[in-house]
Amino acid sequence: MMTGMVTTHPGADAIAGLRAHARSARHLAVAVLVASIASLATAQMLAERAPTREGTRPFAWLALGVLALAVPAMTLTQAAWGARSRRVRVREQALYAKVSSGPLQAASRLGVAAGWAVTLLLGFTVPRLFRESALYGLATAMSQAIEVVALAGLAAAVFYAIWWMRDTLAHATASPGDPWDPGHRGPGQERRPAWAGAAAATCALVAARAHLWEPATWLLCALLALTLACLLAAWAGTRRQEGLVTHE
Template sequence: MATPLPGADVIAGLRAHARSARRLAVAVLVASIASLATAQMLAERAPTREGTRPFAWLALAVLALAVPAMALTQAVWGARSRAVRLREQALYARPSSGPRHAACRLGVAAGWALTLLLGFTVPRLFMESALYGLAGATSQAIEVVALAGFAAGVFFAIWWTRDALVHRTASPSDPWDPGRQERGGERRAAWAGAATATFALVAARAHLWEPGTWLLYALFGVTLACLLAAWAGARRQGVLVTHE
């Protein structure tokens, strides 16, 4: 039996923390998109201006909470991922990277872009609610956010291209490397369900199809249920691994 290299078990723990942070960040991202799209569609379907106002306020509150929550969870994810890469570099002389990491980062960037695009339509909801002063104020705030988002997008494109060129391959397979494979078919099904329901909500928000209001609530409920199922499955596997 080969003796594990010093620090190999530490890497396994760091990877577990990074995976947990990744799941939380992705869950917050998906929930933010689904919540914002649902609130906006309910506001548009309100029969009167008075009926539109509560959903317009709800959309604004979701946007105000979603942006810092996404930024915080993704910052924690990034910090933990950097800790894993530094430990891998010290132990295996090459950090893990490759196409999966690059695709994941592009997916997160696309999620940010979609969230901001949905947020840009919030002022129109207040305009339709006859809250013209608030519509003007939110429009000015959205313009500032749009400029910041555009600048962040440019820096992200430069950073992503440089990082993809530097780390083109994954770390080599090492017999002492513990916990590289991650089981979880049930979780993958739950994540797929949440992604499918959210995609359906976004497609409805883009008027690619016109589901009934009851179906909007159902899709939103399915999204949250799948996210909770994925999180519970991850917690259950973590407990099993710990006992092993």
């Protein structure tokens, strides 16, 4: 019998499939989050640059529509990501007496929290666009709704922090991993430029929304198009890799 050879655990294939599905759900949630921020920031800047009140209104409605679609889309995709991640953690605990953790998990959670904060801050400025469009009644009603959303967001942030602390303490004493664990397949090298491009373009749009720089209107549209194209390329690569893992 040859020593030093580590055979594959009988449940390794199932773990690999679950991890691939969870990774795909994470990438979709991040893509929706980034696309929502980029689209909302662009719509608001286009509204602010309209020369007349009548010209502002279509972009104000566009910003409202983006916000109305972004919040449930972000909620659903992140809920699916959480559900798939929990399946991975349960199976890992059963097979290897450990769960996934590390800097990437903490960075993901901080990134999601920051993304929600930016989205809500952008959403809080939408009523002002309607006020500048001379739709005062609608602006007042939206301001009142935004106050309710702000309280809900604050409560969600508190519960999120409590859950994170409880989850961290629950797995702080996890035993070392089984040597049969095949480990994780990280994101493909070919997708990293796409994610980096989407992140850079979105940061540029948010900086422009914060008036840290004043790009031309055509450049705003180009940055939005670049963000969406990079996200689409990254998502296509993720789906392709998921198919390869699940069919092995």
